[in-house]
Amino acid sequence: MRAARLIRMALLVQSSPGLTADALARELEVSRRTVIRDAQALQEAGVPVRAERGRAGGYHLAPGHRTRLTTLHPTEAETLYLSGLPSALRDLGLSDAADTARLKLSATLLPSLRAAAESSVRRFHLDAPAWFREPSAPELLPELARAVWSDRTVRVTYARPGRDDAVTRLLEPYGLVLKAGVWYVVGRVPAGRDGAWRTYRVDRVTSLTPTEDGPFVRDPSFDLTAHWRANATEFARTLLRSTATLRLTERGLGRLPAVADPAGVAEALASASAPDADGRVTLDLPVESDEVAFAQLSELGADVEVLAPKSLRARFHEHVRALAALYGVADQR
Known part of the structure; x- marks a missing residue:
């Protein structure tokens, strides 16, 4: 706990020279006395x-000094671009990396890490969850994210809706x-089969096994966001x-778009x-x-x-009979 606070204090002093002890205490949510002790520990x-007095006083780093604490691990740099949806980071198993990255938000990304940030954008497009609905967290999501x-390349078994048989490929x-609280994976069947693009709901993936082969060669022209927008409908x-x-x-017709797909x-x-x-x-x-139709159309009464x-x-019919029995209404049928 204290180590994280010391890192944050050093970064605050570096990014905002001249902060007073009172200002640092407010930022770090500690007492003024704790700030003074932490400054001594950093020294x-x-x-x-160092603390300087006067109108231009406050806490500063020595001239020309920049702490190496601003160096981001590539995973931290990547997660900065997903930090707007904490629940998504948790589902992907990246919340710990994001917590560390937030301690370094005030620092500028090094040029060598710009590729890592672009990598994140190419691999993840987050479509915000629907209102009043928590995103699902499928069991295999973290492994699939890795x-x-x-x-x-992975071998996945996928349960097809409305059918008893599953498909493995x-x-x-x-x-x-992440679309309206549901995770989807977008991928391609390897060349030599049909080379087609596939989209699967992650919560319907029942098994996942990485292959022993090395990394597949990613198509550099693939744009996840553009692909999703073009194929989502x-x-x-x-x-x-x-x-x-x-x-x-007439009223039901008007309300239908609000309850159905x-x-x-x-x-x-x-x-x-x-x-x-x-x-x-x-x-x-x-x-x-x-099942889905019943849940949706029930809202129309x-x-x-x-x-x-x-x-x-x-x-x-059975639903209406159950309601009638519950509310003491005689069955007229």
Whole structure:
């Protein structure tokens, strides 16, 4: 604890010469007496911190001296570019490195570390989590992140939604994306197979084994941010593997975009019927699964009626019966 405070004090004096004992005490959240003791400890450790009196006084380093504490480890330099989302750093297993880096934020990156910072931008694009939702932290995420950092080919097994069988393939993991609280890995199937790009939800990766080969050769033209922006909508549409036929009131139709997947809503609205005699509109909404559709459409209450599939309609029927029993309403069916 004290060692970290001494490092921070040395960096503060270096980056802001002339800070008084009271100013340093406020920055370090300690007493003025502790600042004086810490200054003496730094002097004994060979850091030439000195206190000067007068209007231009305060704490200074000896002229021409710059502490070597500003030298960043490459991992620290990389994590500076991700420090805006502490939860993401924690999920990736990088929170300790980020804590160390924050002690050195006032120092300028050395030219030799600029490549490390650019490396971070190329490998991670963080799309902020949705409101009222904590990002998921899949068990294999830290290990997958290590493979991304080291350009290590991995063998992954992926559980496909709505199917009992899983798929296993080699993958060159180029980057990780945090989208609305869900982590995705973007990678390429090695040349010699189909060379295609793949995007997987990390929480559906059930096993991961790094290969014994050396690092794969990263395509220098690959831009993770541009790739994600160009393919995110298409990928989101591939997740919608089922269709639900719905009848909606005018209010339900207006609220649908707020509860369902945007890619599916846009397609459904384009093919919606004209209002019937009751003012309800019928449409086919692409959905991921019965479970996901039930969770989304339940928010619309009586403003939506599920016509198909039968399994989803039955789920709503049982839900309504349970609510009626809970609130003492007789079943009218």
